[in-house]
Amino acid sequence: MVNRSEIIIEAKDLAYQYTGEEEASSPALSGVNISVHRGEYIALIGPNGSGKTTLLKLFNALLVPTNGEVRVEGISTFDEENILSIRRHCGMIFQNPDNQLVATTVEEDIAFGLENLTLPSAEIQKRVGQVSSVLGLQDLLQQAPHMLSGGEKQRVAIAGVLAMQPGCILMDEPTAMLDPAGRNDVLQTVQHLNSEQGLAVVHVTHFPEEAVMADRVVVLEDGRLVAQGSPKEILGNTSLLHGLGLQSTAAVELASLLRQDGFDLPEGIITNRELVNSICSLEQTD
Amino acid sequence: MFIGTDRLTHTYMPGTPYAKKALDNVSFEIKQGGFALVIGRSGSGKSTLIQHLNGLLKPTSGRVFFDGHDLGQKGNELLKIRRKIGLVFQMPEELFFSETIFDEIAFAPRNLGLEETEVQTRVIEALEEVGMEAEQFIDRHPFQLSAGQKRMVALAAVLSLRPEVLILDEPTAGLDHSGQKILFKLLASLNKKKNMTFIICTHHLDQVAALADQVLVLQEGRLVMDGFPQKIFGRRSQLIKMGLSPPVTAEIMADLAERGLDVRSDIFNLEDARAEINRLRRHRVK
Structure with missing residues (x-):
């Protein structure tokens, strides 16, 4: 069983400043303290330029902090000898799957990372078989990745990361390039991996609807962690979100307009279903 | 042309x-x-x-x-x-x-x-x-x-x-x-x-x-x-069958209509949805 009190990623007093900027610009991140627990689903939101992608890259040792420290499964990202092990524990999914598919067939692509670990071929075959069945890719193994749909490609990218048996998966706007069906496909896959296999997820998104499924929503602004809480606490706080130039889900926004018009809607509505139920029960009681 | x-x-x-x-x-x-x-x-x-x-x-x-x-x-x-x-x-x-x-x-x-x-x-x-x-x-x-x-x-x-x-x-x-x-x-x-x-x-x-x-x-x-x-987004079930998502406000309105409320579902922005739900209430009060 997953021990949810265990910490996978721990960041303390984290700061990062991109170099090469002529003007003294403000750091991309500063003073960030955050832990990711085993099996936890975190949605990371914030305006463009607030530091979301930088934070993911620091978790994955693609960047090392200017100040403070990140530990993944207890290993510091400063520890260059263990960088590969950090990336195995904590895999990254980018916005555009075309940027991370490398092989000529789906099967070889999923196996790519495993081959680099120089695992025995029986073990590689076993793991490719396992992850392709979890992700529903069995029938696509011999296909060329570039012939797949966007959602399928993104699932192949996830399979490649999952084959490394990570404790945590980092996703940077993984649905931004996908059509609605592809988007549902990827979101359901990730939810399944999180709830059934205890995979921790850090999901950067601009879509408030995608933050609803998280255990915890973390908000960044100008490189600082400015708020965190349950989806109901954060998505329900329209003044916080609007102040940052963000919007909540359509259900929250509509509920807040209707409350201004005198509708007696309960707090804590964040999904369409909750809004529809509340409006219908008002209609019935009146 | x-x-x-x-x-x-x-x-x-x-x-x-x-x-x-x-x-x-x-x-x-x-x-x-x-x-x-x-x-x-x-x-x-x-x-x-x-x-x-x-x-x-x-x-x-x-x-x-x-x-x-x-x-x-x-x-x-x-x-x-x-x-x-x-x-x-x-x-x-x-x-x-x-x-x-x-x-x-x-x-x-x-x-x-x-x-x-x-x-x-x-x-x-x-x-x-x-x-x-x-x-x-x-x-x-x-x-x-x-x-x-x-x-x-x-x-x-x-x-x-x-x-x-x-x-x-x-x-x-x-x-x-x-x-x-x-x-x-x-x-x-x-x-x-x-x-x-x-x-x-x-x-x-x-x-x-x-x-x-x-x-x-x-x-x-x-x-x-x-x-x-209005005409295209009104054909909601056909769009969904094609793997497309109508605007989310149209979804909310359609859910309300399905629950028996007399609202139009060809609505795809928050202000129109707000007005339509208010119209329903005024209608009912009369």
Whole structure:
């Protein structure tokens, strides 16, 4: 069983400043303290330029902090000898799957990372078989990745990361390039991996609807962690979100307009279903 | 006919085992000053279609029209016509290559062989059109900009050609809510004030649906719906069956209607949804 009190990623007093900027610009991140627990689903939101992608890259040792420290499964990202092990524990999914598919067939692509670990071929075959069945890719193994749909490609990218048996998966706007069906496909896959296999997820998104499924929503602004809480606490706080130039889900926004018009809607509505139920029960009681 | 196609068919790699019909007998017309959305799943032919509208591809059969010209014709004439039809690809800022914002935007006008003073006029005009003060920005490096500003510069680079039609592929991908709002406000004002014609391919309808006066739906290369937004988004179950998502406010209204409330479901922005739910209450109080 997953021990949810265990910490996978721990960041303390984290700061990062991109170099090469002529003007003294403000750091991309500063003073960030955050832990990711085993099996936890975190949605990371914030305006463009607030530091979301930088934070993911620091978790994955693609960047090392200017100040403070990140530990993944207890290993510091400063520890260059263990960088590969950090990336195995904590895999990254980018916005555009075309940027991370490398092989000529789906099967070889999923196996790519495993081959680099120089695992025995029986073990590689076993793991490719396992992850392709979890992700529903069995029938696509011999296909060329570039012939797949966007959602399928993104699932192949996830399979490649999952084959490394990570404790945590980092996703940077993984649905931004996908059509609605592809988007549902990827979101359901990730939810399944999180709830059934205890995979921790850090999901950067601009879509408030995608933050609803998280255990915890973390908000960044100008490189600082400015708020965190349950989806109901954060998505329900329209003044916080609007102040940052963000919007909540359509259900929250509509509920807040209707409350201004005198509708007696309960707090804590964040999904369409909750809004529809509340409006219908008002209609019935009146 | 201002811009459109007549029985347009496009087959990739014809005569090979990989032959794929990407567009099949597609005919439509968009009026000057129109604002059309092209929606459809990945692989439905959207990108192929917009490349035809800009003369980048040649029809396998059928014709593409713009302002009385046939874009299938050869020669210099076509080049001149194509300049009037601007095409903004997905994530256009990934194609930036210049050292300064000035050079980035000046690239296309310089290619037209314009005098440098005219080039300068066009650059300044284009930057101001996208709401960026020329003096403050022209000498800066494009990479010093925020994501939203980069997108605006990419747009200015196309506006510097003074197009009559602007075609955009997923224009808000990767932008936060306020970036999206600013972009759509700009497109709406170019549409109203300059009578610029817009053709937008997108999976994300929530913000743009209210601006449109025409929606084209592609499925496996065929044009399966073409009409006013109210009409198209009203055909909710058909869209969902195709793997598409109607705007989320339309979903909420349809759920309310399904629960027996007497509301219209062809609504796709928050203010209209608010008004409709209020109308219901007033009606009931009477």
